Amino acid sequence: MEVFLKIENITKQFAGHTALDDVSLEVPRGCVYGLLGPNGAGKTTLIRIINHITAPDKGRVWFNGHPLSPADVANIGYLPEERGLYKTMKVGEQALYFAQLKGLSKAEATARLKKWFVKFGIEGWWNKKVSELSKGMAQKVQFIVTVLHEPQLLIFDEPFSGFDPINANLLKNEILELRDKGATVIFSTHNMASVEEVCDHITLINKSKNILSGSLDEVRRSHGGNIFEVDFRGDKESLVGALAGLPCGLLDESLIADEDKENHSERALKIHIERDEDVRSVVEVINNTVQLRTFREVIPSMNDIFIQAVAKHSAK
Amino acid sequence: MGKIKIIAEREFNERVRKKSFIITTILMPIAFVAIMFVPALMMNISSDEKKEIIVVDQSGMVGERLQDDGQMMFSLSDKGFDTLKEENNEVFGILVIGEDVATNPSNVQLFTYESSTINIESAITEQVRNIIEAEKLKQYNIDDLDRILGEIKTPVSLQVKQLNESGEAKDSSAILNIALAYVFGFLIYMFVFLYGNMVMQGVIEEKSSKVMEVMVSSVKPFQLMMGKILGIAAVAITQFMIWVVFILVVGAGAMSLLGGDELLAAAQASAAMDPAMASMSGAEMSIDKDAAALINTITDPGYLVRILGGFLLYFVGGYLLYAAMFAAVGSAVDNEKDTNNLQLPITIPLILALFVMMSAMQEPNGPLAVWFSMIPFTSPIVMMVRLPYGMPDGFWISVLLLYGTFLAMVWLAGKIYRVGVFMYGKKPTLGELLKWARYKS
Structure with a gap:
């Protein structure tokens, strides 16, 4: 895993409160990195530090192997959560203006913009005023402006807000495509379902601290608590009896599924296996006792993990 | 630097293309002329209407010798004051001259039906005084008194010639000096306010529409601020240049249509509005003589270069200094309503400068004018008074101070701006603004 962006022990204080407290994280190259956390946790401050808008009090940022410098900003595309366009300007002119501020020449920017406008099916908007656009339409333009200069690092803060499901999906695919082309994406959101869909890695920030980091799979598995769901056909009592002597526990809630599936003569159990090395022997016993249909690990949703982790950290 | 240019270009193009730019470009000179000259012209018009005054002369000495003038008409009456009072004539007032007026000169009373004016009061006083003085003189029984008086009158x-450094004497037109000082000082005042406000509104718009949030990842807040200030400066200069051309065309047209004298008279009347100026221009000033001086003055290239060059230097410097302050205020608030308190430190020195300019006209190189033409916050306006009277002492020091203060102010404003643009929902005080300036970036 090659690290593209490295945040090293960043601390940032504002008058009266600490926005970031000794936060470190590593963003691998070419992945979508979810930056999660409750409101006011310090995400926006961290993003602003990466964007060189504010400077940290302590700590360092490494960008593509060297300390972050103001010149790197040209290699970053940032779509802030709070975003706006000049209302009285025309869409095309405005997109050109932002592109030029990112260092593109006028001709280059025009060519690329035309391509993107066609891609998003908005060629007809070029000469429209921004005030005539709906929120979702304006968001599309902003997305284009963010990625137009083909930066190595893209930062999206709540990119899907204001989009209908169809356009949100379009945008999601664009983000994944940009990643596949080699861009590194930082993705900040409260929408956990979209995190599961697009993120490869995540970091959870709560109360100015990094409380959870890792690849999405790792994080979800580590929060799984080694719970497995067993679907089977056969006698439940005999299975429970057979499992009694093994290093695993039955979970009470699992029995509910039993009643529902009576007609299909299919039953389900939720069991907890403490140690990974015991999984095989447990499966063997189950397989010998009943007709095993499904055996899978129950992986908690990001939503559950988020709430759990924040509650646990806040309680400390 | 490249980004500042891109930003400035956008500011310029956006504003110059707006309808409101074209409208203000047309309306401002009209409004300006109206503010400066219409009151003066109105005074001339209103004085055409003559006030009728009934005179009750108990001395029998003054009444019949009172003469009608441009503003008053006298009519003698045999009736007593009490009768006249009851008759309630439709006149301006009743002038009662006491029997012993020669020995008791304060026994002259004017009763009016409407409020009287200083002009009327002083004209009556003047006439009565002259009549009594002449009467008293007569009592000395000097032969040939009229002839002697006639000969004495001079x-x-x-x-007025102004000596320059090489000892050359040049005509100096006080009227022109005053008019130019007044116009240019006032122009700077108006432009600084108008365009400073434009900067502030632009910043507020960017902040409240959250365009700022998008911008700050590609440009430094300082570049954003400088681009805006410079772009709007270009708008101001463009507008000014349009007016210069406009004024030259209209001025040439007016000169050929009306002739110089009438324009001069209007200018003089306007100058006379201000008591400070009136004392300089004086009632006895001959228009013909002044016209010659005026033409000599205005065709002097040194004079023109000094006035116009100085104007541009201070116009740009003053705008830049104040625009930086306006930008800082704009960055600190969410909407225009919240700017009132923060604008005070900007408007007070500006208005002060305007008042100092008015009084400095009496003594263009007196201590008041000199000091306030050195202080950068007032110098752009006050220096306009000194410029027509030759190269002012300390001119370049004042210019350096102005531009130096501008740089310091931009630095300070940039620091406030940087913090302010990310502050929402707060209504900061001036103290907080200054505290922001001390934040680390």
Whole structure:
């Protein structure tokens, strides 16, 4: 895993409160990195530090192997959560203006913009005023402006807000495509379902601290608590009896599924296996006792993990 | 630097293309002329209407010798004051001259039906005084009194020449000096306010529409601020240049249509509005003589370069200094309503400068004018008073101070701006603004 962006022990204080407290994280190259956390946790401050808008009090940022410098900003595309366009300007002119501020020449920017406008099916908007656009339409333009200069690092803060499901999906695919082309994406959101869909890695920030980091799979598995769901056909009592002597526990809630599936003569159990090395022997016993249909690990949703982790950290 | 240019270009193009730019470009000169000259012209018009005054002369000495003038008409009455009062004539007022007026000169009373004016009061006083003085003189029984008085009368006409460093004497037109000082000082005042406000509104718009949030990842807040200030400066200069051309065309047209004298008279009347100026221009100033001086003055290239060059230097410097302050205020608030308190430190020095300019006209190189033409916050306006009277002492020091303060102010404003643009929902005080300036970036 090659690290593209490295945040090293960043601390940032504002008058009266600490926005970031000794936060470190590593963003691998070419992945979508979810930056999660409750409101006011310090995400926006961290993003602003990466964007060189504010400077940290302590700590360092490494960008593509060297300390972050103001010149790197040209290699970053940032779509802030709070975003706006000049209302009285025309869409095309405005997109050109932002592109030029990112260092593109006028001709280059025009060519690329035309391509993107066609891609998003908005060629007809070029000469429209921004005030005539709906929120979702304006968001599309902003997305284009963010990625137009083909930066190595893209930062999206709540990119899907204001989009209908169809356009949100379009945008999601664009983000994944940009990643596949080699861009590194930082993705900040409260929408956990979209995190599961697009993120490869995540970091959870709560109360100015990094409380959870890792690849999405790792994080979800580590929060799984080694719970497995067993679907089977056969006698439940005999299975429970057979499992009694093994290093695993039955979970009470699992029995509910039993009643529902009576007609299909299919039953389900939720069991907890403490140690990974015991999984095989447990499966063997189950397989010998009943007709095993499904055996899978129950992986908690990001939503559950988020709430759990924040509650646990806040309680400390 | 490249980004500042891109930003400035956008500001310029956006504003110049707006309809409101074209409208203000047309309306501002009209409004300006109206503010400066219409009151003066109105005074001339209103004085055409003559006030009728009934005179009750108990001395029998003054009444019949009172003469009608441009503003008053006298009519003698045999009736007593009490009768007249009851008759309630439709006149301006009743002038009662006491029996012993020669020995008791304060026994002259004017009763009016409407409020009287200083002009009327002083004209009546003047006439009565002259009549009594002449009467008293007569009592000395001097032979040939009229002839002697006639010979004594000497109309003095002061020829003012200004010596330059090489000892050359040049005509100096006080009227032109005052008019130019007044116009240019006022122009700077108006432009600084108008365009400073434009900067502030632009910043507020960017902040409240959250365009700022998008911008700050590609440009430094300082570049954003400088781009805006410079772009709007270009708008101001463009507008000014349009007016210069406009004024030259209209001025040439007016000169050929009306002739110089009438324009001069209007200018003089306007100058006379201000008591400070009136004392300089003086009632006895001969228009013909002044016209010659005016033409000599205005065709002097050194004079023109000094006035116009100085104007541009201070116009740009003053705008830049104040625009930086306006930008800082704009960055600190969410909407225009919240700017009132923060604008005070900007408007107070500006208005002060305007008042100092008015009084400095009496003594263009007096201590008041000199000091306030050195202080950068007032110098752009106050220096306009000194410029027409030759190269002012300390001119370049003042210019350096102005531009130096501008740089310091931009630095300070940039620091406030940087913090302010990310502050929402707060209504900061001036103290907080200054605290922001001390934040680390």
